[in-house]
Amino acid sequence: MTARPEPAPPHPGPYPPGERVTGLVRALRAHGLGIGTGETVDAGLALAAVGFDDRERMRAALAATLLHGEGQRQVFDRVFDLYFPLVEGREEEPGPGSDDEPADPAAEPARLRDRLAAALAAGDGTALNVLAGEAVGTLGGYGASPGSDGWSSYRTLSRLRPETLLARIRATLREGGGGEPEFADRLTDDEIRRRIEDFRERVRTEARRRVAQRQGRDQVARRAVATTPDRVDFLLAGRAQLDELRRTVRPLARRLATRLAARRRRAARGEIDLRRTLRRSLSTGGVPVRPVLRRRRPGRPELVLLCDVSGSVAGFAHFTMLLVQALHDQFSRVRVFAFVNRVDEVTDLVARGRADPAGLGERILAEATLTGWHGQSDYGTALGEFTERYLDALGPRSVAFVLGDARTNNSDPNLAALRLIADRARRVYWLNPEQPALWSTGDSVAHAYAELVEMRPCRNARQLGELIARLLPV
Numbered sequence: 001m002t003a004r005p006e007p008a009p010p011h012p013g014p015y016p017p018g019e020r021v022t023g024l025v026r027a028l029r030a031h032g033l034g035i036g037t038g039e040t041v042d043a044g045l046a047l048a049a050v051g052f053d054d055r056e057r058m059r060a061a062l063a064a065t066l067l068h069g070e071g072q073r074q075v076f077d078r079v080f081d082l083y084f085p086l087v088e089g090r091e092e093e094p095g096p097g098s099d100d101e102p103a104d105p106a107a108e109p110a111r112l113r114d115r116l117a118a119a120l121a122a123g124d125g126t127a128l129n130v131l132a133g134e135a136v137g138t139l140g141g142y143g144a145s146p147g148s149d150g151w152s153s154y155r156t157l158s159r160l161r162p163e164t165l166l167a168r169i170r171a172t173l174r175e176g177g178g179g180e181p182e183f184a185d186r187l188t189d190d191e192i193r194r195r196i197e198d199f200r201e202r203v204r205t206e207a208r209r210r211v212a213q214r215q216g217r218d219q220v221a222r223r224a225v226a227t228t229p230d231r232v233d234f235l236l237a238g239r240a241q242l243d244e245l246r247r248t249v250r251p252l253a254r255r256l257a258t259r260l261a262a263r264r265r266r267a268a269r270g271e272i273d274l275r276r277t278l279r280r281s282l283s284t285g286g287v288p289v290r291p292v293l294r295r296r297r298p299g300r301p302e303l304v305l306l307c308d309v310s311g312s313v314a315g316f317a318h319f320t321m322l323l324v325q326a327l328h329d330q331f332s333r334v335r336v337f338a339f340v341n342r343v344d345e346v347t348d349l350v351a352r353g354r355a356d357p358a359g360l361g362e363r364i365l366a367e368a369t370l371t372g373w374h375g376q377s378d379y380g381t382a383l384g385e386f387t388e389r390y391l392d393a394l395g396p397r398s399v400a401f402v403l404g405d406a407r408t409n410n411s412d413p414n415l416a417a418l419r420l421i422a423d424r425a426r427r428v429y430w431l432n433p434e435q436p437a438l439w440s441t442g443d444s445v446a447h448a449y450a451e452l453v454e455m456r457p458c459r460n461a462r463q464l465g466e467l468i469a470r471l472l473p474v
Helices: 015-032 035-050 054-068 072-081 105-122 125-139 153-160 162-174 182-213 217-222 239-247 248-268 274-284 310-327 349-353 357-367 379-389 415-424 446-450 463-470
Strands: 304-309 332-337 343-345 397-402 427-432 453-458
Touching: 015 035, 015 054, 015 072, 054 072, 054 217, 072 182, 072 349, 105 125, 105 153, 105 162, 105 182, 125 153, 125 182, 125 415, 153 182, 162 182, 162 239, 239 248, 239 310, 239 357, 248 310, 304 379, 310 332, 310 349, 310 357, 310 397, 310 463, 332 349, 332 379, 343 379, 343 427, 349 397, 379 415, 397 415, 415 427, 427 446, 427 463, 446 453
Parallel strands: 304 332, 304 397, 397 427, 427 453
Antiparallel strands: 332 343
């Protein structure tokens, strides 16, 4: 069932290769990929070396010179398809009365499905590319202007429904081959599903290409290409994106641990002891040849997390809990508390959550006492209960992070309780997943809390890692 290879793509066309490479780099940088000038030059040299006869070789050369990890590959591939598309030139839409216009538009999806089933069964990449273009052009256009105002892969796929072709393709593959064992049938079905998903991605790529020709590659590359998981907004992330985020916890924790260890090594050297330095300089005629440093033993801080696990902010809180648990060796002690309108310690639950990070939220809600007579978040009541039951968790070496959007559902914010927490701990930081423009709108009291503790916006995993590395004392 080996798929037929695709033919070599045409030369990149009227757009100079240099402009394509720099546009590709700009788009990747906009998605948070760190690409320097030297890497951009290397990419241009690599492209000149491999030439333009083999598109996949071009893709591999650019990926090898520009990317720093496999996690960046999905974003790269989608941006690459915009700047180095398989099909060049502006698509021509059949106008009314054109000879190319199908005689019966209502029957066109059925004809496309018949051809698609044959191409999928044969594994014909060239035919699948042609069909992706025809499907988007025929079924995916929307708008009232001549041709179309835009192109939608969702509209195309919902009308074509390639996922329903599995049985037909299986029957085609069985023709002339006799009966096959059940195990072989399962392998065949898995391969068919892979080919169908590959075709769906070709349709998405074609739709983005057509939109890019009208709106500009740079704009579409910034807005229509999904970003890397560490830049996904916590409040907008779906289940699949949160699952992907959880897989980044360990790599992110390793990077943060390295940065924190480097900060501690620098801090361990200490500052110059002026008096002892001047005393030692007497032996060299008053010239401080050998400065004397104040040696100090850096103490690892105690970390306390107080997390709102209600509603849309729950994903943010759960990810932070898992990250801190992965970093537990960097702290002398870690204690984690969760709340909705009541607060409970969940340190042990988070420690056990390493084996099943996806189920951490369900375990916390099931095993901890977080709600009273209603299920809405109540910061004032939760902060008050924390000061009554768990104030001994804070001390002169404690750094506390409060995680939440500061939306109190119009209840009393209990500023006195937060003030007591701030007085007790060494440092208190509030990480808010909402953008600052929304603070103190509606039922938010963010600015009132920000007058008592330092409040920082923290909207994605990249920001969270930077804040933890920068704010934690050494």
